Amino acid sequence: MALEVDVRLIRRGRAIAARFTVEPAQITALFGPSGVGKTSVLDMVAGLVRPDAGRIAMDGTVLFDSAAGVDCPPEHRRCGYVFQDLRLFPHRRVRDNLLFAWRRLPPSARWMTPDEAIGFLGVGHLLDRLPATLSGGEAQRVAIGRALLSAPRFLALDEPLSSLDLGRRDGILAVIERIRDELRLPVLYVTHDPAEISRLQARVIELA
């Protein structure tokens, strides 16, 4: 279950290019200054932005290939994406945000229960709230839960812990490590925090 990424994109005259493979049970950290293109790479991997050229494959299945004209739509890529800007559905309560993908999944595909996610994220008291009334860190935790409950085949986490306190961070990092080790999923991780990188024993891809 390796994720092979080789993408090129020109955005506002700035060239964004990345080429790497994330092995199963491995965390790859995208690292680099603000505006260098980390989010853009995740967007391309998730299928939201079309690379100018390149190839993306997951576990042998081609998700994108500019030469072969393949472009798998995002809903078939099964990428668990935690957006930098969260993107909670404002019209749905926290519970419905969390279960958005989960409800649609065949039971066999699910690999985490809502209770488990709600537990380690500490969002049990928020389930009936609308996103507009959440604090920054509360919203971030809901976004993480929503992505994990979609039973993805690989994760794309864009600064997922940026507004969380150290205690919370620790708990969530532990879960991510468990997902990596037990489910052996490839994980793409964007962060500015060297502590997180070393804690996750991540391989660092430096964008520039």
Place this chain on the structure above:
Amino acid sequence: MALEVDVRLIRRGRAIAARFTVEPAQITALFGPSGVGKTSVLDMVAGLVRPDAGRIAMDGTVLFDSAAGVDCPPEHRRCGYVFQDLRLFPHRRVRDNLLFAWRRLPPSARWMTPDEAIGFLGVGHLLDRLPATLSGGEAQRVAIGRALLSAPRFLALDEPLSSLDLGRRDGILAVIERIRDELRLPVLYVTHDPAEISRLQARVIELA
């Protein structure tokens, strides 16, 4: 120029209370787990949320006093607020976001030039962009610049560096320190990062 804060608020059944004084040239860090009420305290200090009871005074002038019935509107509090959710004006280009307050100020009140802010924030190449096209860190830097260019009498910074790389953080922290020391402004600072707190030699107010 001390900022005296004594506020109480019930939000969704959760009591939020804080009482502290930020001395001039001092940075006070609000610290505490996600959802404890840090942003709510800044909102009250800035005049966006009305405390249930309490008193806020800046340099002897009362900004809010529930007992005396004083509630100074936000536009007269001169609070340089960097929002956790940024709140850039989506219909205005980066330049106009930065200069939003600055243009309205009498020249005598200004204490930072746009060029200076654009320089240390590294947003010179973004001036003609609309906020929707900025990366997370780029938007955060513009939000910082917009607040500083409003020539505030005190600062309220809500996780202002959360999506910035270490290099940028350093530069911006240096500017905040200079503002603290040279202009002797009180600074209220929310962060989850102990490194930032110790770097800023901040006094820590732990909310719980």
Place this chain on the structure above:
Amino acid sequence: MLSSEEWGIVALSLKVSLVAILLTLPIAYGLAWQLARGRFPGKVLLDALVHLPLVVPPVVTGWLLLILFGANGPVGRWLEAAFGITVMFRWTGAALASAIMALPLMVRAMRLSIEGVDRRLEAAARTLGAGPWQTFRSVSLPLSLPGVLAGAVLGFARSLGEFGATITFVSNIPGETRTLPLAIYAALQLPGGDAMVARLAGISIALSLLALILSESLARRGHRHAGGGDGA
């Protein structure tokens, strides 16, 4: 309160307007979607076409309907031959006229809301496994609901007041096409009819007030969910 004749008129008006709006709702939404999101040649033309019933005086719209849907018109003949349906001089014709007059108002309101939907949220739904249709149903449609509601209210109100196209197309037939406005018009033609005009106008105002209160309470429920406007 109301005489049985007035009840009949009110019931007919409600039937005509409700049928007109319910049938038009999905069409209007589809058009609004195309105008908001679509990129195709002739988009401005489609836009103009949709606005036509607003710009052209109602009587002319009625006249065009007459030419097209009359028993001697091309569409009318085909409807008659293929399905045995006649709309001329029928309440269905009144509903058709109302629907066409209401369409531009509905499309505009819906389009405004669709244009306000944050497409990043749609992208998020896609990564969560929702296909284009599911994304539409669970994200785009509910987020544009304020516009659907506003459009429905506008359209319903416009339908209740529709006069020119109706009388030109399906005439003023008691019990079949004599809706409130047509009854009011008839009363206006009578020199001593002021009292009856006032009474009937009062009824249509009361009806619209009821519809408004209903829609407002629906909107209030819907709006809390729509976010955006609800800051800290």
Place this chain on the structure above:
Amino acid sequence: MLSSEEWGIVALSLKVSLVAILLTLPIAYGLAWQLARGRFPGKVLLDALVHLPLVVPPVVTGWLLLILFGANGPVGRWLEAAFGITVMFRWTGAALASAIMALPLMVRAMRLSIEGVDRRLEAAARTLGAGPWQTFRSVSLPLSLPGVLAGAVLGFARSLGEFGATITFVSNIPGETRTLPLAIYAALQLPGGDAMVARLAGISIALSLLALILSESLARRGHRHAGGGDGA
């Protein structure tokens, strides 16, 4: 192309519609604001009042205008005495009728946009030293501009097509109140008038198409700025 008489009619129609819309724009925005944001008793009533010209058939609206603004009506008498203004049988009366008929459409569109404005952005402007009025001007108003534009387009189109209230209120006076719809109506009354109807209808369609293209290109410029809809 157009005969000089037709030019006159077109010019009059444009004058009437433009004046109607420009004068109504601020009033409509004010009403939309109150309905979107205000909290006061009788709000539903105000809402109903604004919608009235939509629900009540145009002829009745014209009749009410006649009663109020006629030389013998209370408002008409006062206008005459206080300012020497007569609207009866004047193009200004036609503009008044158009304005009132267009008002509900404009208010609804604007209200929809105002309700979509993120109030957190207004709060941000306040902390940046902008008072309520400056915040309105620099944040709330521009963010609700799509609604203002949609409202203006709808209102203008509705004005161009306004017939019933106008003819009832200010009659059909060539050169003074005979707008396009009234001219079309007159032609419809002639047994051989179909060609002229088609021609005049063509002109009003062309006018509205022009207005639409203009508004679309304005909107396209405005919309890029309005954010929200423009995701990554």
Place this chain on the structure above:
Amino acid sequence: ARAAADPRAPIVLAAASLQESLTAVADAWARLGHPRPILSFAASSALARQIDAGAPADLFVSADEEWMDYLAQHNRLRPGTRVSLLTNRLVLIAPAASRIRLAVAPGFPLARALGPGRLAMADPDSVPAGKYGREALTALGVWSRVERQVARGENVRAALALVARGEAPLGIVFATDALASPAVRVVGLFPATSHAPIRYPVARLARSDNPEGEAFRRFLLSPQARATFRRFGFGLR
């Protein structure tokens, strides 16, 4: 198949100026045990266009001959059923409280009587009452002097309303309209020679398959119906 004992109500399309009188006639017909005719009033022109488009109606009563001719040319009428039913007169009216005195005669000082006010009439280009009015004023030699002061109503009743409300000091309507409104006063009667005869023809429509339509048409010509029309001020042919 419909039993003869279960006749359908005929649909009658009629000019707006017949609203009161024809309603009374239909009521009388219903009292005789017939299904009450369904009456639809509108401008003659609108009705004629509906008939031309294939309206499923039985009878048409027009306020002028021109639209009836139009339908005859398009073969929308059942041959042999067209009859000139009623006549009407044209009158000059003023608000009931007005003191204007004016003799309607060649060259009469209509413009002076109007002063800055408007002359209310139905649209002289299209609506029957207005067309007759223009013809009469032209014959009397005063049209060119008042032409610019005419307020054109959508139909004759709109012109009536303008005078009744005192918005126009003078107006031209049918005698039957003036009779219907207590708020106006007849200033003068236009000479019958100043305009073409005002006639209301009735005809059965080609599409009509309802025998009740023919029965009602015949009733319109009966002495009983004629008496009713006369009561509302119409002349008879």
